[in-house]
Every structure is written in C-alpha cells, then in structure tokens.
Amino acid sequence: MRISFLHTMDGNRQVFEQAAKTLGLRAEDLQHEVRADLREAVDQAGTFSDELRAQTNQRLLALAADSDAVxxxxxxxxxxxxxxxxxxxxxxxxxxxxxAAAAEAGGRIVVLCAAESAIESTRKLFAEHASKSAASVEVVHVGHVWALFRAGDVQACLAATALSADEAYEAGATVVAFAHPWMAPAADLVQKGRRPLDSPSAALHVATRRFSERSGHA
Structure with missing residues (x-):
C-alpha cells in the first residue's frame, strides 16, 4: 500500500513515518510532500481563500494519482x-x-492544544464528532508546550506534553488527545491513564481501513 502525505511542517514527516512503522508499513511505500508555503500564505492572508483551497486540492489530487491513499x-x-x-x-x-477516534473512545475527552490560533477550530471539530455519542470535550491550551516547541527544545516540549496528559488523567479524563501531530512521541512518556490518541496513528488507521474496504479485503 502506497501512502502519500501533504505536510506544511517538515518535522511532521518523521512522526508519521514512526506511526507507519508501528503499523508495519514500509518506509519505501511512503511519499512526503512539504508545502510550508501554503500554510504561510493562509497566515499572511488571515483566511483560507478560495485560491489557496484550490492550490491545496491540486496538490492532493496530484498525490492521489500515484497513491493508494493520501x-x-x-x-x-x-x-x-x-x-x-x-x-x-x-x-x-x-x-x-x-x-473521530476520540469520540469513539467516548467518556470525558481532553484535547491538548499548544497553538492558541488552533483552539477554536479544534474545539469545534471535536465537539462535532463527540455530539454523535455521549462524550464530552474539553480543549486545554498548553501554551508553555508551544513556547518550548517554538524554541526548538524538543525533549522538554515532549516531556511537558506528557506531564499535561498525566495531569488531565489525574483530573478525571477518560482519554487524552494530542491536537498537533508533532506531539505524538510524547505518548511514550505518559504515566497515567491509557495511551493518548495522536493524529498520525489515527490517520493511518483510517487510511489503511478505507484502502482495505475498497480493495475488498475488509
């Protein structure tokens, strides 16, 4: 199975490759395209314009032409x-x-979000999915994690992410979800509760399942 990725941060390449390895996927079957310019253009314009949406779609369709999933x-x-x-x-x-994975887990979902600009969209997305079940959602802003990430202090950033997850579990969370892909490695450091959900693993599970369903192997 050949999977292509469209990233806007080069650092996310590694966390998705690690998640793919855990699922038994081969590195040579993964294709990465990094388009930081698209994200920067959205930030500069202050909106995701029709033109930028069209450019994004063009890249997704180009990747789809040579992949089993994108x-x-x-x-x-x-x-x-x-x-x-x-x-x-x-x-x-x-x-x-x-x-979707968080809503399926149900209960009290706590989402750790480092970037303040992403809080509202994250809350809306998780609430939309949680509304289909009896789950509740709380988005927690971990600004100190974002500061460490921006400073390039990776180990301290991941340690702080894991500590925030432990604190959420101690406060009664059923499941913790990491809003940003780069947080994924912090799951290995969490001591309390179940393993937090991360988007690289969740996305690869969905991609492989849909591929199997289309191929008639489900």
Missing amino acids: ILTCATLGPAVADIRSPRVPIVRADVALA
Whole structure:
C-alpha cells in the first residue's frame, strides 16, 4: 500500500513515518510532500481563500494519482478536502481522524492544544464528532508546550506534553488527545491513564481501513 502525505511542517514527516512503522508499513511505500508555503500564505492572508483551497486540492489530487491513499496532516488546510468529490483514493484529514477516534473512545475527552490560533477550530471539530455519542470535550491550551516547541527544545516540549496528559488523567479524563501531530512521541512518556490518541496513528488507521474496504479485503 502506497501512502502519500501533504505536510506544511517538515518535522511532521518523521512522526508519521514512526506511526507507519508501528503499523508495519514500509518506509519505501511512503511519499512526503512539504508545502510550508501554503500554510504561510493562509497566515499572511488571515483566511483560507478560495485560491489557496484550490492550490491545496491540486496538490492532493496530484498525490492521489500515484497513491493508494493520501493523508493531509495540516489542520489549517483541512477544509479543502470537502471540495474534492469522489476522489479515486481515500483522502484523509489527520485532524478529523483524531476527532473521530476520540469520540469513539467516548467518556470525558481532553484535547491538548499548544497553538492558541488552533483552539477554536479544534474545539469545534471535536465537539462535532463527540455530539454523535455521549462524550464530552474539553480543549486545554498548553501554551508553555508551544513556547518550548517554538524554541526548538524538543525533549522538554515532549516531556511537558506528557506531564499535561498525566495531569488531565489525574483530573478525571477518560482519554487524552494530542491536537498537533508533532506531539505524538510524547505518548511514550505518559504515566497515567491509557495511551493518548495522536493524529498520525489515527490517520493511518483510517487510511489503511478505507484502502482495505475498497480493495475488498475488509
């Protein structure tokens, strides 16, 4: 199975490759395209314009032409997927896959979100999925984690993420979800509760399941 990824951060390549390895997927079957310029254009314009949505769709369709599934790893560009009608292969939004996995887990969901700009869209997305079950959602802003991430202090950033997850479990969370793909490695450091949900694993589970369903192997 060949999977292509559209990233806006080069660092996300590694966390998705690690998640794929855990699922038994081969590195040579993964293709990565990094388009930081698309995310930067959205930030500069202050909106995800029709032109930028069209550019995003163009890249997704180009990747789909040579893949069995495509995963869009940037939540900011996510809405563009809705514009693609009946794609020839599954096109998966990593953030949607994560929200769906959290809703399926149910109970009290705590989402750790580092970037303040992403809080509202994250809350809306998770609430939308949780409304289909009896789950409740709380989005917790972990600004100190974002500061460490921006400073490039990876180990301290992941340790702080894990500590925030432990605190959420101690406060009664049923499941913790990491809003950003780069948080995924912190799951190995969490001491309390179940393993937190991360978007690389959630997205790859959805992509492989949809591929199997289309191939008649489900």
